[in-house]
Amino acid sequence: MRRNWFFVFIFLLFAGVQLFQGVPGEVFSGTIDLKFLTEFRLNRLLVSCALGVILTLSGIVLQAIFSNPLAEPYTLGVASSSALGAAVAAGFFGAHSMGMVGGALFGAIFVTFILYSILKNRNTTASLALLTGVMISHVAAAMLTVWTSLSSPDQLHTVLNWLMGDCTRANFSQSLILLGMAALLFVWAFFRAGSMDAFLFGENWVESFGVNKDRFRNEAILVVSLAIGISVAFAGVVGFLGLMVPHFVRHAHGAKHRSLVVRSAAIGAFILLGSDLLSRGFGMWNSEIPVGAILAIVGVPFLLSVLWRKHVAGGIAT
């Protein structure tokens, strides 16, 4: 319990630093520049937290329906095909347009649908779907390279910056949409946690728990692809979070999905918030480092070291 309060304290501290550190004016006397606060700081605080929640929960949901701990938007190719869709749309309709959101959504839904079709076929396995996802991810990345090499210099800059993941791109209304999507995914995952628990006993036993497998998968795929599409369109591609955080929480607190969903969402939001703080170097760096890069360089070794310590200390359960 004490640990939970400590976590809440650190989270609020980070959020406070992100919001107020280096803001023109005086925070305590209330003369801060509100326009600056909403345009730059509140935006990125909302985006980083929402993105953290979306990525980790998408990982949990995909791991449940694919019955594989390696499933997440990045490894399954959902994120990369969504990025491809958005990049192509940016080429045709211009960056920062609704076309880009549409392209990202189309890419995410298209790949998820392919994977779902494979899963639905009774002669195939979840491993085959996962392998297909990995292949799709490579193809999408290659096509993205071809597309960027054909782009004009300004499109190229926009697409490259956006591919590295960026919590500062979204405007205020977009960050609210992202937050709404994170809330929807969280509520759905929280109330469907029991169904995800049923998948822990193996695909063949799911229906014996009274869960309509097909209906659950349909829902899961719709919600996850929608969330990933929107997050990629507004904040670019950020990987690994959906893979690492659920593993970390499973080892620390067990595999029951209700607790997993709540804790992972909180930790995911916290890690992305911390990474974003680092990416702007607490306002001390001239140029910001993309949050995706910070997450991979700092976040992944940290989470891996925790996992390794746990693994060495007392066995591992996936």
Next chain:
Amino acid sequence: MMFWLGIFLGLWPAFAEGRKIICLAPSACEWTAEILLEQNKLSDLVATVEYANHPDQIRSLEKVGAYTRLNLEKIVTLKPTHVVASKDGNQPEQIQRLTRMGVRVHVMDFLKIHNVKIQAKSLMEFLGEFRAEKLLDRWDHELEKVDRAFGLKKDSSAQKIEAVAIVVGCSPLVLAGGKTFYQEAVEFMGFENAVKDSAPLYPRWSRERFQKENPKFTIEVLMSTDAKPCFPGRERNFVVNGDDFSSVNFRFLKSLQSLAGKISASEAIRR
């Protein structure tokens, strides 16, 4: 007396603060600095971006990020009165966000040689430097020199237009395509770009293909001081400094003049 002194002291900070200019791309910084230098007001330029190194006096100024990835917070915090951006360098959405924050931004488009005078004039108007017209006269003068240097080649319409490859990278071999800034330089020199119809902006060629196509002239753009030429022993291979050959400015014109000199000398020896 005390009344006037009070008013003076009250208004003094506004005068003292004066004009604060920030430029957001190396090309925009160079032109802004040229205009301000002409009027001895370079101190009004308070911040630039990384790689904005010309003229030398602006090297030490505060940086507000890289031109493709600006630190918008820092720009707003510096409270600039004028911000000069570049159409080809800066991201449009970043400029829009600055404008939304109430920052006065002027976006330049320096990609076309013949567009430069209009763009420079609009920049002067934006900065309120109407007396920097001498700079435009100097530009005309330098441009004429380049025209004269390549003039002989361009005037002889009967003469065959030779193919040239602009090499911007060695390993892999990367050439500048027809949709890049270099295309205009090629046309200006009276050559034909060997990869002008290429779909990729910067096509990659294998050495084998290069040997097969064998463009008569090659101009190698060395992107750093320690870079080595790809084809040191090749005939009609000319090397230019990438720093001078990356946007349309006075250094670019000088570089073109010097290139014209090297090409003429090489052709004279051959004759």
